[in-house]
Amino acid sequence: MTASDMATPPVASSGSRGILGWTWKDVRGFLFVLPWLVGFVLFVAGPFFFSFFLSFTAWRLVGDIRWMGLENYAQLLSGEDTRFVQSVYNTVYYVVFHVPGVLILSFAIAALLNRKVKGIALYRTAFYLPSITTGVATAVLWYWVLQPNGLLNNFLNIFFVPLGISPPNWLGSTTWAMPGLIIMSFWSVGTTMIIYLAGLQGIPQHLYEAAEIDGAGWWGKVRNVTIPMMTPQIFLTLVLAVIGSFQVFTTALIITEGGPADATLFLLLYLYWNGFRFFKMGYASAIAWILFFIILFLTIVQFVTARKWVYYEGERA
């Protein structure tokens, strides 16, 4: 709503200047921004509202659009659609393990790299490269790594064979498919790690010296200097990781196609199937909006609670 409201008056005025009391200087500045505004209205705001409308309808791309009221939402939220419930469960399962795992791993790697090590570029490359690798290539690679006799199990067998245990058939098992995808997700820690590394390098040395004078050991320094100073970065990466991990698509599509027996059916995958395989455009839109609200809600919760734990240096003085 806000989008179209805001869009209309300036668009009208750019054609006929003077109507809103716009000077040439105003119009000139506005012209720089105009391309984005056009794209925003056509490909973001427009589709956004149309999608909201569609979520109250039933439409299979051909024929009439039928108004359904809240029926799509009722069907999804009542638990009647068990596959949807399964996909919510799976997505949450993934988020709960992926987000803390990635944050802690990235922090640990960044902390190691922050120790003035020689040849840092080499290590940084090794840790960073996986996170910019084409998602499809990563997925295909891990599809191979997670095979029953793939790289991971070859590695595990070094320890398992002497113990007489056999490693899981990751992708073929409803129990292990999701853990397999979560392990794979720990491979892409690069971006978070670099954000942390930049943060760690920005912590002023004198804070550690002051802490030492106060008799703090290494844990004292970590707890009272490093972690408080890093809360803005931790907050930023937490928000980004939650948003990102609710939208897993490529890996699940390529590696497991949601299987076995829906064990890795993610929300976005279910949305895709409804929309572009079953052509249930209204139903898919309702799923999109539920997903959107989940993400929005969690983001707001994080921003609200952030006041309690995120420390911004500028605010104290």
Place this chain on the structure above:
Amino acid sequence: MAQQTATVEPPAPSGGASGGTRIRTSGRVRAARAGGRFSTYTVLWLGSFLYAIPFLWMLRTSFMRLDKLFDDPPQLWPDPWIWQNYIDMWETGPFANWIVNSLILVVLGMLGQTVVSIFVAYGFSRTQFPGRNQLFILILASLMLPGHVTIVPKFVMFRQLGLLDSIWPVAIPDLWGQAFYIFILRQFFLTLPIELDEAAEIDGANLLQVLFRVVIPLSKPAIATVAVFNFINKWNEFFEPFVFIQTPEKLTLAVGIRWFRTQYGTEFQMLMAASIVSVAPIIIVFFFAQKQFVRGIALTGIKS
């Protein structure tokens, strides 16, 4: 930190010890410090090796013969070493088409996103007009909007326009600047002293001349960073081309590999060769533009 370090590399118990001297202190106890150094490098070596192994495994597999893939114990070095997989792969799928399509998408994307974003960011940082700040808030809000919410209507829209099954539904929405790049560039432009603009204006430069003669030359690092990220994002893009394009010859390389995976799912030697072809440009760009990556993160850090 001790337990976190240990998570990086469970097999190396020394990780815990290294935590003790993790922070850059003046290092009072020499012996402890030397020990800490040693275990830092041990953990780093093991850790980065762990992260590199999947790549090496991919490379290895791409040079192996199909019947050797499942040898037990596995071959660490391909024997025999063959190039045939790359030839087979190239002849099995329309790779040349896919690469060309991806390149078209990358070029259009960079023109439409990086280049247009420069103009838009300039408008937001160096000009005044009514509603400017409200519009900028809209940009920030649109950053939060996940792309999947708009995918169904976009599909419907491009279907009406008869553009489905081509790269246009992917490329056209890219031509209008990109919210995140606009944001980064605006933040950077704001750090440039306004006095430079004013001096140029006194010399009779108009807004565009100020942009091209003052702002762009001073912003090369930020622009290079955005361009590099733009390249990688477009090259890797999957969801939209996957939804909009069906005909195998019209796919981009990323989606083409997914097609390849559905057709030849068990021919891992060819799949790995195909993946390497898709990853190679990224790795090359990374090695030439490492600075831009590190700086890019610093730039996004401005946000917080």
